[in-house]
C-alpha cells in the first residue's frame with residue numbers, strides 16, 4: 001500500500017518512526033511534511049494527508065501531532081477521510097473492521113512510541129469486514145452531504 005504521512009513539529013519524531021515502520025513492512029511512504037521540529041500548524045498537514053487519501057493518491061494515512069486530536073478533527077472535515085484517534089490497539093482493530101478507518105491519528109506527547117507502532121501495525125494489517133458495516137460507512141458520507 002501507499003501510506004501518506006504527516007505531522008506538525010510536536011509529532012515529527014514519531015512520524016519519522018512511523019515512516020521507518022511503514023517502509024520496513026513493505027509499504028510505500030508519501031511524506032507530506034513537516035520536515036523538522038520548527039513550530040508549525042497541524043491543519044496544513046492534516047489537510048494534505050486527508051486529501052491524498054480521499055483522492056486515492058494513498059490508500060491509508062497516518063497523522064501525528066502532540067495529542068492526535070487536532071489532526072483527527074481536521075482530517076474528518078474532508079469527505080472520504082475517516083480518521084480515528086485510537087487509545088488502544090483494540091480501537092485501531094475495530095476502526096478498521098467496522099468503520100473502514102483510512103487515517104490513523106497519533107499523539108507523540110501522549111503515546112509511547114512502541115504502543116503507537118503496535119497500533120500502526122494493527123491499523124495496516126486489519127481488513128475492513130464490509131457487509132452490514134459497508135452500509136453504515138456509506139451513510140457517513142450521505143448524511144454528511146445533507147449538511148452541506
Ligand code: RB5
Nearest residue numbers: 010065066067068069070
Ligand atoms: C502543538 O503544541 C499541539 O497543540 C498540537 O501538536 C496538537 O496536539 C493539537 O491538537
